[in-house]
Amino acid sequence: MGRAQRPLGALPRALPALLLASIVLQVAWGTLRPAPQAQVRALPAAPPQALLEVAALGEPGVLARLLMLWLQAFDDQPGVSVPFRALDYARVADWLARLLELDPGFQYPLLAATRVYGEVADPARQRRMIAFVRRAYAADPGRRWPWLAHAVYLARHRLDDLELALALARELAAAPPSAPLPSWARQMHIFVLADMGELESAKVLLGGLLDSGEITDPHERWFLSRRLDELEHQLDADTAGGDAGAAASSAAPSE
Amino acid sequence: MKAFASIARFTLLEAWRTRIWLLALIALGALLLLGEFAAGLAITDSASYRSGIYAALARLVCVLMTMLFVAQSLARELAERLLDLTLARPVSRAQWFLARLSGFAGGAAVLAALASAPLLWQAPAPAVLAWGISLALELTLVAAVCQTCTVTLRQVTLAVSVTSAFYLLARAIDAMVLMSQAPAADPTQWIGRVVSEAVALIALVLPALDRFTSSAWLRAGANAPELLPVVLDSAVFITLVIAVGLFDLYRSEA
Numbered sequence: 204m205g206r207a208q209r210p211l212g213a214l215p216r217a218l219p220a221l222l223l224a225s226i227v228l229q230v231a232w233g234t235l236r237p238a239p240q241a242q243v244r245a246l247p248a249a250p251p252q253a254l255l256e257v258a259a260l261g262e263p264g265v266l267a268r269l270l271m272l273w274l275q276a277f278d279d280q281p282g283v284s285v286p287f288r289a290l291d292y293a294r295v296a297d298w299l300a301r302l303l304e305l306d307p308g309f310q311y312p313l314l315a316a317t318r319v320y321g322e323v324a325d326p327a328r329q330r331r332m333i334a335f336v337r338r339a340y341a342a343d344p345g346r347r348w349p350w351l352a353h354a355v356y357l358a359r360h361r362l363d364d365l366e367l368a369l370a371l372a373r374e375l376a377a378a379p380p381s382a383p384l385p386s387w388a389r390q391m392h393i394f395v396l397a398d399m400g401e402l403e404s405a406k407v408l409l410g411g412l413l414d415s416g417e418i419t420d421p422h423e424r425w426f427l428s429r430r431l432d433e434l435e436h437q438l439d440a441d442t443a444g445g446d447a448g449a450a451a452s453s454a455a456p457s458e
Numbered sequence: 459m460k461a462f463a464s465i466a467r468f469t470l471l472e473a474w475r476t477r478i479w480l481l482a483l484i485a486l487g488a489l490l491l492l493g494e495f496a497a498g499l500a501i502t503d504s505a506s507y508r509s510g511i512y513a514a515l516a517r518l519v520c521v522l523m524t525m526l527f528v529a530q531s532l533a534r535e536l537a538e539r540l541l542d543l544t545l546a547r548p549v550s551r552a553q554w555f556l557a558r559l560s561g562f563a564g565g566a567a568v569l570a571a572l573a574s575a576p577l578l579w580q581a582p583a584p585a586v587l588a589w590g591i592s593l594a595l596e597l598t599l600v601a602a603v604c605q606t607c608t609v610t611l612r613q614v615t616l617a618v619s620v621t622s623a624f625y626l627l628a629r630a631i632d633a634m635v636l637m638s639q640a641p642a643a644d645p646t647q648w649i650g651r652v653v654s655e656a657v658a659l660i661a662l663v664l665p666a667l668d669r670f671t672s673s674a675w676l677r678a679g680a681n682a683p684e685l686l687p688v689v690l691d692s693a694v695f696i697t698l699v700i701a702v703g704l705f706d707l708y709r710s711e712a
Binding site for chain 1: 662710
């Protein structure tokens with residue numbers, strides 16, 4: 204700090220030796236000291252909401268974001284990677300719910316539920332994440348519908364649970380008119396029904412949607428009309444196949 | 459020896475007269491209430507909320523108070539040329555430095571005892587004793603670093619900033635070592651290797667403060683804490699800090 208300094212020769216002779224010896228001792232102790240051990244820590248239970256509100260010091264959004272990063276990094280603990288399968292998903296869901304309560308406009312926990320934790324190859328854990336998204340959607344359909352749409356995809360293509368996919372898609376379709384859902388999201392149940400082989404129901408719903416006048420975009424009308432035509436052709440083919448089969452079976456006994 | 463004892467005693471007397479103990483009592487009382495508040499909110503495991511929140515925050519508050527007291531006390535002594543007056547008497551710089559540190563260590567022990575006392579009602583006595591001893595050593599270590607920084611830098615702000623940075627780094631260094639060696643760190647990247655080696659090198663000259671004064675020791679059913687590594691870590695590092703502080707003190711023209 205610009206202070207005058209005495210020459211090294213003016214120092215007590217023992218002092219440089221003490222400094223050197225203490226550095227050697229510290230390095231030796233640092234080498235001999237037991238190395239840090241990587242320990243897999245279980246995800247702690249989410250604290251009560253009120254406690255988080257206090258800890259946020261008036262910045263719940265910031266705390267939610269910091270905790271989200273911490274939670275997201277929990278599978279990569281210092282020195283060890285924890286597979287998602289090893290995480291307690293009940294606690295993960297609790298944490299995500301707390302973060303949403305801290306900042307209801309925060310979309311990250313829902314994205315993490317569907318695209319990070321929901322991608323685990325474990326149906327029970329995937330179902331838990333879908334249930335979380337479903338509850339969150341019910342509280343705020345207007346903002347959270349994209350994540351329920353993701354949940355439909357998870358149920359349909361990851362879990363192969365068409366019943367669940369249909370139930371989720373129907374919740375999307377039943378969103379209040381004030382919720383700004385695009386029509387494709389409201390129509391998801393039609394396509395799930397088609398996937399389930401419920402062609403007649405899908406056709407009725409699609410035809411009703413087109414007749415209702417809700418679809419105003421010409422490209423969307425064209426796309427849906429084409430889809431309706433495909434469904435009708437498929438139904439006709441199924442009916443023709445069914446009639447031929449019935450005729451064949453009725454003819455067989457007379458031979 | 460008489461001068462040594464006098465300087466150490468006056469350091470403790472200064473802590474008494476500046477009423478830092480009153481501030482400590484108020485802060486610890488507030489933290490006790492905060493722990494109770496958290497325990498009241500918890501649906502289950504309320505005991506661990508009570509002791510955990512109090513212990514973790516009391517540790518931080520004690521460290522902060524120690525840093526501020528040491529830096530403010532020494533900076534005042536240096537600014538008012540009181541050190542020159544002391545050294546004009548038959549007192550060596552080493553005696554002054556060690557006596558001041560002994561005084562701060564005494565204050566640290568009192569502060570650790572004050573912080574530990576409420577825990578006796580919340581956790582087993584042996585665990586509380588170990589926690590208290592570890593806290594006293596940690597505070598002494600922080601006081602030694604802060605004393606060396608203040609004597610070298612001569613400014614409260616700088617000394618507290620550097621000591622805080624040291625403290626945070628020492629609390630995180632074990633985790634940093636593990637992260638730098640994690641499978642996610644690519645060993646084929648030269649920058650990854652450099653960072654990993656640098657972190658390991660820094661860890662050699664720092665105490666592993668994350669192994670000190672853990673609130674987990676106070677939980678029911680916790681393993682008995684190992685105090686010997688904590689004592690050795692403190693002794694070796696405090697010796698190093700004293701050597702650095704004395705080296706700088708003897709080189710400066712007071």
